[in-house]
Amino acid sequence: THYAKAGGVFAFVSVFIIQGAGRASEIMGAFWLSIWADATAQSMMTNDPMSEGRTNWYLNIYAAFGLGGVFCLTLRSIAMAVHRLKASKKLHDSLTESILRAPVAFFDVTPIGRVLNRFAADMDKIDLELTNSLGQAVSTMFS
Numbered sequence: 001t002h003y004a005k006a007g008g009v010f011a012f013v014s015v016f017i018i019q020g021a022g023r024a025s026e027i028m029g030a031f032w033l034s035i036w037a038d039a040t041a042q043s044m045m046t047n048d049p050m051s052e053g054r055t056n057w058y059l060n061i062y063a064a065f066g067l068g069g070v071f072c073l074t075l076r077s078i079a080m081a082v083h084r085l086k087a088s089k090k091l092h093d094s095l096t097e098s099i100l101r102a103p104v105a106f107f108d109v110t111p112i113g114r115v116l117n118r119f120a121a122d123m124d125k126i127d128l129e130l131t132n133s134l135g136q137a138v139s140t141m142f143s
Contacts, residue, residue: 003130006094007087015079015138022072023142029065036062076138084131091126095119 004012036058043050099115107115 003087003091003126003134006090007083007085011079011083011086015076015083016141018072018076018079019138019142022069022076025065025068025072029062029069032058032062032065080131080135080138084127088123088127092123095122 039054039058040050099119
């Protein structure tokens with residue numbers, strides 16, 4: 001929850017909503033393909049093949065569902081990137097502030113190299129591992 005708040009709750013929630021809309025578009029495309037196949041089978045049984053205009057109508061709607069899924073995937077990627085950037089900046093600033101406000105005795109006991117190494121390792125985990133895990137979790141939830 002701290003990571004979600006750091007990047008902005010709106011961006012975090014919008015990732016889930018956009019992912020849901022994209023998945024719904026993919027599912028509706030599959031249903032539309034089924035409806036199209038049924039209509040084609042029905043027209044073949046009655047010996048009245050589909051006109052080119054009717055076939056294009058089914059094709060255009062199927063393409064719209066596909067493009068809707070791609071559009072939502074693009075929006076999700078943008079929303080996740082915005083969230084990652086905000087969260088990383090806020091958490092980095094918070095970590096920097098904590099280190100700069102540490103008492104001098106802390107720096108007497110802890111070598112600067114260890115502080116920098118830990119700082120870099122923590123930011124690496126936030127920027128790479130946590131964000132990748134979040135993206136995989138969102139994708140898995142809607143699979």
